Amino acid sequence: MKLIDLSCYLEENPFAEPFPVTINFHSHSESAKTLANMLGLEPTAFNDGLALTHEDFSGQFHCGTHIDAPLHFGPIVEGKPAKGIDEVPLEWFFNDGLRLDMRHVPRNGLITMHDVQNALKKIDYTLKPFDIVLIWTGFDKLIHTEAYLKEQPGMSREATEYILDQGVKVIGVDMYGFDRSFGFQAQAYKRGEIKELFPGHMVGRDKEYVHIEKMGNLDALPAAFGFKVACFPVKGRHCTAGQTRVVAICE
Incomplete structure (x- = not known):
């Protein structure tokens, strides 16, 4: 069995998205600070001071x-x-x-x-x-x-x-x-x-x-x-x- 991807990327591309798309990536170290602040901890509480990262998305x-x-x-x-x-x-x-x-x-x-x-x-x-x-x-x-x-x-x-x-x-x-x-x-x-x-x-x-x-x-x-x-x-x-x-x- 072979699987073939027939999709295009969801990405910031002004040539392909006339209605603005924004994707803001957060680094692992930045996420450690954000999560630590939410949980009442220090960023060092996470392994290597790096937490789970994410991105913020805005678009249709x-x-x-x-x-x-x-x-x-x-x-x-x-x-x-x-x-x-x-x-x-x-x-x-x-x-x-x-x-x-x-x-x-x-x-x-x-x-x-x-x-x-x-x-x-x-x-x-x-x-x-x-x-x-x-x-x-x-x-x-x-x-x-x-x-x-x-x-x-x-x-x-x-x-x-x-x-x-x-x-x-x-x-x-x-x-x-x-x-x-x-x-x-x-x-x-x-x-x-x-x-x-x-x-x-x-x-x-x-x-x-x-x-x-x-x-x-x-x-x-x-x-x-x-x-x-x-x-x-x-x-x-x-x-x-x-x-x-x-x-x-x-x-």
């Missing part, structure tokens, strides 16, 4: 590799209150996986239903309920460049609906977000070229599903299918997302 659950919950898309999904990440069935997060090659889609391009159908035809695969579909654009390789946030392709409404209509509940992408870059969408909307912002996300108001954003390393998969994916999210009470360590399990 939508940073690093994470899963967007139905609640992220809107308050109502399929006519019912939208689920928080803690309410989504665990069974969704461990299933057969497959990778669809979308590396041909241009920067700020739209991944269409025909792209999905052609990718499935190339690997001779028929989608089945609860497959975890991974969209491979290769954009994770740009995660430390300005292009990562400004030029990513995105899922169209039609492509998303087509996948979900086959019974799929989880779709993963190796871009910052599920839709095209924020700035590109805004300018296209102002020019009247598009009528809907975040169309891939908005499908989640009509069809209950979740998607994984900011994946990576999809090129390390040995084949387009024939592996399991585990992607259990952090259990934030009624939160709109949860960070996850996505792992492909290959026999």
Whole structure:
């Protein structure tokens, strides 16, 4: 059995996190002073004067590799209150996986239903309920460049609906977000070229599903299918997302 990490780092990276993330590490000696003060002791009470260290984190659950919950898309999904990440069935997060090659889609391009159908035809695969579909654009390789946030392709409404209509509940992408870059969408909307912002996300108001954003390393998969994916999210009470360590399990 081989385990393949399909996650990106949770880190301070201005190229990949438009909403600030801060991670402050405390040294072992600094922690000894802090804990000693809390416990009424001297720092020397700890072995070698070094205590258990930690880091302080500030950021969203939508940073690093994470899963967007139905609640992220809107308050109502399929006519019912939208689920928080803690309410989504665990069974969704461990299933057969497959990778669809979308590396041909241009920067700020739209991944269409025909792209999905052609990718499935190339690997001779028929989608089945609860497959975890991974969209491979290769954009994770740009995660430390300005292009990562400004030029990513995105899922169209039609492509998303087509996948979900086959019974799929989880779709993963190796871009910052599920839709095209924020700035590109805004300018296209102002020019009247598009009528809907975040169309891939908005499908989640009509069809209950979740998607994984900011994946990576999809090129390390040995084949387009024939592996399991585990992607259990952090259990934030009624939160709109949860960070996850996505792992492909290959026999």
